[in-house]
Amino acid sequence: MFKQSLATALVAVSLAACGSVTRGTTELIAFTSEPPGAAVATTTSRYCATTPCSLDVPRSEEFDVTFTKPGFQPQTVPVRTKLAGAGAAGFAGNVLAGGVIGMGVDAYTGAAMDHTPNPVAVTLVPDALPSAERTRRRRGRPGV
Structure with a gap:
């Protein structure tokens, strides 16, 4: 009975320090563009x-x-x-609490990681110059 209680207590302490529990295994990433209204597609099939x-x-x-x-x-x-x-603090907490299993879970799930950049912000470049600007450049006139 004592061994079972001790094992339960150790698991509870390990989980309390585990980054997977304290930070979660997912992160919300924001995407912005100037001008707004762009479509977003990732190489991992998220849109x-x-x-x-x-x-x-x-x-x-x-x-x-x-x-x-x-x-x-x-x-x-x-x-x-x-x-x-x-x-890193959650991962270190696993070491202090003896949570080898928690360390493995954190490493596998990436719970100790953050994405960079976050937010992801871009300024979009127009496909072509406005027609007045194209005309000025063809005539050799500097922009106004």
């Missing part, structure tokens, strides 16, 4: 119809995101993971 928007993404997932809008050039941004301060 937003128009910016601004947010997606809930597994913390261990790295991807590229492409912003598209008619009349503008597509823009792609790499989104990577990095060890976060709060995630």
Whole structure:
């Protein structure tokens, strides 16, 4: 009976320090564009119809995101993971509490990680110059 109680107490302490429990295994990532209204697609098959928007993404997932809008050039941004301060504390808590299982879970789920950049913000570039600007450049006149 004592061994079972001790085992239960150790599991409870390990889980309390576990980043998967304290931070979760997903992170909300915000996507914005200037001008707004761009479509967002990731290389992991996640989508937003128009910016601004947010997606809930597994913390261990790295991807590229492409912003598209008619009349503008597509823009792609790499989104990577990095060890976060709060995630590192949860991971270290596993060590202090003897939670080898918790360390494995955190490493597998990426609970100790944050995405960067977050938010993901882009300024879209028009496909072509406005017609007045094209005319000035053809005639060799500087812009006004």
